[in-house]
Every structure is written in structure tokens, then in C-alpha cells.
Amino acid sequence: MNETVSEKKVALELRHITKRFGSEVIANRDVSLQVLHGEILAILGENGSGKTTLMNMIAGIYFPDEGEIFVDGEKVTIASPADAFRYRIGMIHQHFKLVDVFTSTENIVLGIRDDQRFNLKEAAARVAEISARYGFELDPNKKIYNMSVSEKQTVEIVKVLYRGADILILDEPTAVLTPQETEKLFAVLRRMRDDGKSIIIITHKMHEVLSISDRVAILRRGEYVDTVVTKDTDETALTEMMVGHKISLNIERSDPVNVCDRLTVKDIRMTTREGVEVLKDINFVARAGEILGIAGIAGSGQRELLESIAGLRHLDSGEILYDNPKTGETVNLCDRTPIQIRDMGVRLSFVPEDRLGMGLVGNMDITDNMMLRSYRKGHSMFLNRKSPKELAEHIIESLEVVTPSVSTPVRRLSGGNVQKVLVGREISSTPAVLMAAYPVRGLDINSSYTIYNLLNQQKKNGVAVIFVGEDLDVLLELCDRIMVIGSGKITGVVDARCATKEQLGLLMTSDTAHKPTAEEESASTRTEEEKSIVTATEAGKGEQQHDSNRT
């Protein structure tokens, strides 16, 4: 090991940890690793490599089947989260566990049992003190429901510190943050490290691993691969260790050919039953032979937008115009049911973000899931399972779906294979428009690149692809244009070939009254060359706006 290791003391050590689920699934096999005082250790691994399971055993949520845990050299048994706190271990989960109507202080002291009298003022003072010490921006008296995602995460972290944690585990903390918020979080984590705390951070974003961690421990399919010092390694080496073989991390982006307008969205507005305006005057064009990316903080209206195009939501006003490539006709999809849209000859495919809750039926097998789109064909009262079965077999073969058989319920497949089944079905109907919402969420690197390639292929086939993504690096590499949505409004459209992450980040948060300008509205009528230049000017506008808000 490196000399930095010998300088620092071991805070936490795992020896030969094994955890099984059922008789077949081994989540962790014989994992041994060390965490030092005053370091940030990144745990890197693909989905299903057992990162979270391993951390849950340290935090007392699961109990290991085999192996030992040592804290400061002493063997310990951690059978519950309370035990974990006794050893000063705290975990910040991916999904926050906060009471909405309480203030941050109330949430932080919730569940603490000590002999002292309950004093909320004193607690608030301590919360403020902890925040000041590490540079958190946290109002001790703000209610949770008034907070942004990043503030909620801060509450979770302070909660753990308040209880005196010296070892902090963060499970994919950046998944919900903008690039700017991520930087702030990393600054805080560095300060905590310098204060002598041990920090374990789970992530599968490679550039974050490289920028934040001191050392990286790599897991692959539940097994421990190695721990390396971050400054001595690079992205390629880490990926290779994580996946087990060499893979190329390039997305081949071809230049769009034969581009023409396919789907024009004009002034659509939507209000939910609760009276919340979720889409406000949305205008954009999706073009054939192009990938249009949609970026934005989760829950900014992406889901509602795609669902209203697919005919699943009622709009207050506006038009969704589809140019039929075969007949040359233009039809309005607004307020049509999915069946009506199909009957109008519109070839629209949709990969929804909720794969098993909307795109597929988890308890049905692959064949029956193929049938979802086609079972109505023919006048017979009975189902024809022959052609869906052939389609299922074709998709399994061509997309290399790993499944015991075509009659396996899809919920038993891994996330990547579920997604291949869904995307495979949606592109099998040779769509003219393909919408995909977070199609690589929860997928490992290999499956993700399979999906990117499929989308690229569709683009080459002249399909208008709409891709809602969360990883800005991927959006910038994959798409031709990126539209940024913030609080139900379009805050800018940029050319993916020359935009930067920072621009996108600023546009994502600049949800203050940015009315679509005349420029933007006329965008659909511009010529091709002009369109691709709707870039730096608008992004710059967003930036200025953001800055002026701050000052």
C-alpha cells in the first residue's frame, strides 16, 4: 500500500463479509476492505455489484451471513441502526427519510434518546454550529416541505453529524443534484475529511470518483476487486476493474442527415388536479434524424411532457402536431387517447421512466409483454401468442437479453435486461418518433451503452428521438440539441456539440420568469442552419439571469 495509508489509522475494517439473499443471490462474497480516519473512500461498482448491500451491513440494516466488522481495531456486532450509531457510523440513504411538516432541527433531533431535557433552542444552536463548522447552508427553522432536494440532503447529513458520527456513508448522494450543488457538497465533504472524519461515498459516476475520493474500492458482481489510490489511477483503469474487461466509453455521434420537422409542440399548458401548473407554454420541435435531449432537475415536468405527447394526459391548451412522413399530412395529437393516436397512423413509441409500473407488466413473461402493443390485432376473440413469441425470441437474441427463457416473468430480470425488453419492443414497431425517459437509470455501463447505441441507430434510421436524461455528460455526448426544462418551463435550447455542463446546470436552476422570447417561438420556422445556432446566446442569457438573482 501507499505511504498515505501508513500515516493514517484504520477506522473501519471489514473482513470476509458475505451476504446472501435467498439461496441463489449472493450480494457480497468474501469482501474485505479498510476505511481510514480522515479519508474519502469511494465505493465503485456497477448496479447489482453489492455496494449498497455492503454499506447497509455497516449501517445495521442488514446483518452479514459471514465475516467480521472491526471499528478502531475492536470486533463489533452491528445488528441495528442504533448499534451503528453507537459505533459512530451514520448513513445517508438515497431516499430521504424526513418528516415534511417538521423543521430541519426537529427532524435532526427526532428519535434521539438521551437523558437531557428536550430543548429545541439549544438543538437549533447546535445545528447552526455544525453547519457553520463544515460550511453547510442550512436554516435550522425551515420546514422540510419548503426545501429543495439539496437542502433536504443537507438535513440528512447534519442529522448524522449531530449524532456524533465519525464514519459517514453516502449512498449515491449526487444522483439528485445539479453540477453546482454537487460541487458544494464535495467542498463540505472535503472539510469533513480534513476534520478527521471517514467518509464512504457510493457512486457510479466516474468523474466524481476521480474528483472527490482519496482512494477507490471496486466491487464487481458482489466481490471485492481492489482498492486503489485515486491519484494513481484513471477512468479507463477504473472502468476496466469495475466491468472486468476493456470497453470503449465513446458514444458515436453521427451528424444528422435528412433532418426535417417531425413533431411540433406549440404552447402547451397543463394543470394537475391539485391545481399545480406543471407545464407552462412549452414550445419545441423534434426533428427526424436527430436526438433531442431534455435536461432538467427531476420532477420539472419531463414526465408530464412526454406523457401528454403519448396521449396519457389532458392538456389545458396548446397543440402537438405530427407530420406524417408517409402521407405528408399534419395531425394534432392533443387530447387523443393512445389508441386514437395509433389509429391516426402516428408511429409513436414511448419508453416511460417507470419500466415495470408503466412500460411493462412485471408479473407477465416476455411474450405477454411483447403482446401489450399488438394483442388487439385481428378480429378473433382469442390471443395470438405466436408472433409475440417470435418477436420476444428475436429481441432476446439480437439485444442479448439474459433470461432463463421467454416465459420468465420480466420482474425477475435485471434492470438492464428489463430495459432491453422494453426498448426492443418499442423500436420493433419502426417508430417515426421515439421518446425515452431516463432509459439508462439504474443500468450498468454495458447496458447503458447498448441503449445509447440503439438510440443512435434509430436516429440514423430517420427517427425523431427525444431523450430525457439525468447525466449531463451523456446528454452532451449523445444528443444533437439539448432542451433544458425548469419548473415546467423551457429555459433554453442549446447545441449539444458546443454547450458545457455549467451552462446546462445554470439553465436547470434558472426557473425564474424566463418567458419564451419571440426568438424562441419563431424557432420552429427557422431554417436548418439557423436552428442549430440557438445556443450560446440563450445559455448566456440564463447565466446572466442567474447571476442577477444572486446579487
Add this chain to the structure above:
Amino acid sequence: MTATGHERNQSAKAHVKREPLFHVSKRDRIPLWKSITIRAVAILAALLLSGILTIFLTGENPLAVYKYYFVGAFGSSFKVWNTLQGTAILLGIALALTPAYKMRFWNTGAEGQVLIGCLATAFIMWKVGGTVPDGLLIPLMLLSALAAGILWGVLPAICKAQWGTNETLFTLMMNYVAIQLVECFLKVADKTGSNTVGPNLLKNGWLPKLGGQDYLLNILVVAVLTVIVYVYLKYSKHGYEISVVGESENTARYIGINVKKVIIRTMVLSGALCGLMGFLLVAGTSHSIDSNLVDGRGFTAIMVAWMAKFNPFFMVLASLLLVFLDKGASEVSTRFGLNQDYSEIVTGIILFFLIGCEFFMNYQIHINKSRLPARWRKEAVADKKEVQ
């Protein structure tokens, strides 16, 4: 650092915990032989427990008691036919519920839907019977029973589809409406104040005896129905839509299924089948009506459907088991001078074990070997190997 570390160990030592003795995890799937074994063990354990209870409470020999279960259900050809027709009616009601339950529409109103079918049948027999030939009377009875069943089933479905009302409460309340309507009919039809309108008033419209057997027609109708429901659910487009709506309404909307239409259509079917069962019950079996004619079978059928995991063929076995227990238990009560409560206790114990063993089908238990005494450990390892 050493100071804090030392402190931490000090405070931790006071709370050292031992590992838990066992933990439970969910099974992925279960092989058929294992699920059959678990059920068999459950029934044996239930019989053992009720045997001990029998000796303890009554002093009777449990084996002799159990023997009379078989005598009660299959002791004579009359009893065999009786058991079979009881099975047929219970099975038929369970089949009627199945499409609704596959759709996750929690219909608790089979009792009322069957009873209103009975009432419609009896009403036509009483009012129209004698004025037209049976060839016309019977179809008329059937149609009115179907219509009544549909009405009782579709009202909650429409309200659920349109306004999202709670179908469990709605269907449950419809039961009481049906019971009260039957009470009204009894008062009107039989002026003597009897609480049954019997064969003396319902003389016409009896279903024909096939091969001289009272109940053969009923049994055949339900047998055909079993196959039809199986095929409908598994191979028809309607059945497929029912499954999709039941599994995920979002998916159904996503692919453009009209969810409201499917809910209403399925409850029309479910109600119609309940009405048919009411028709068979009055015209084929009892030739009489009272407000307790369905006798809770509308609820027992829910259990039949669930125990069989909505597979019509397994439902045959489940309903046969329940009817067998029922007939056997009443035989035992009379033979040994025990009251009805005794047989209900035994039935209850068996059902408790049968339903309780579902836990072991869905979960498995891992014993923590290090907590076992040394002499057991080897066995535990051997057991585990066997299980795997």
C-alpha cells in the same frame, strides 16, 4: 484519535449484542414438490393439533372422529351427490369472482349477487310458473337471474369506474339490500309468515334430472364453466386486458386500454355468473328460497379463489376440501353428540394451517449456525444442503 477510539470502545462494550438466532428472507420461486410437501405437512400438523384437542376436550379417539369426516362426506351415494353438488355451487361462485379478483376488483358482494339471482329465479317461478310451459319458464328464470346478478355486480363497478368509489364497501352493502329484498318477497309470497318459500309454492320450473340424478345438471354446468373461465382468462383478449388492468392500471392506460370499460365489462360477467349460480341453486337444488339460502358461500368462495391462486382447476380441489370439511364436521357433531362448535374448531384449525403455510412458501428461514449448540450444528448444515 486514540482517545476517541478508546472512548468509543468503552461505550460500545456495554452494549455488545449477540447475533440474531435466525433471519427470514424472501424466496425467489419454489419448486412444485416443495410447495406440495409444505401443504401436506401443514394438514398433518393441523390434524395432529386438532387430535390432541379432541382427546383433551372430549376424550374421544381422534382417529375415530376423523373417520366420520369421510362417512359424512362420502358415506353413501346420497352423501356423495350432496357433497358434489355443494362443491359445484361453491366452485361456481368462486369462478364468478375470479375475473374480478384477477382485475384486483375486491368484490365482496358475491353473497348478494347470488342471492338476488335466487330471488329473481324464485320470483318468476312463483309469479309466472303454471301459466307457461317449463320450456319457456326456465329460460325466463335464467334470464331474470342473470339480469339481477348483473345489476348487483355492475352498480359498484360503474361507481368505481366513474368516481373511484371503494368497491369493497359498495359490494358488501349490496348484500344487505339483497337479503332485505328476499325478506320482503317471503312476506308477500307466503302469507303464513313462514321464513321459507318452499317447493309447495315453487312447483314449476324445476331443472330436469339428468340420468335420474337430481344434481347432475348443476355439476355438469359448473364443470363446463370451469373450463370456459380458464380459457377466457388465459387465452382471450378480454382475459389479457383483465390481467393488465389488475397488474398495473398505468400500463393499461399506457397501451390504450379503456380501463373503465374493462372494469364494467368484467363486473357484468362476474355478476352474471353469480346470478347463474343463484338460478342453479333455486331451480336445480333447493326449489325453495330463504334469506340464508346462500349461507355465506359468497364469502367462502373468496377463500377458495385465493387458496387456488385464481387457477380454476385448483379451485375444484379447494372447494371440494371446504365442502368435505363442512359435511364431515356436521356428521361428527351428530355422531358424537358434540355441538357444531367442535367441528367449526377443527375446520378453523385446518384452514389456519393451510393459509399460514403460505408464509413458508413465500419466505425461507435461515438459522444462524453459530448460535446453535455444537451438537446441532452438523445437522443444521446437513438440512440446509438438503433444502438447496
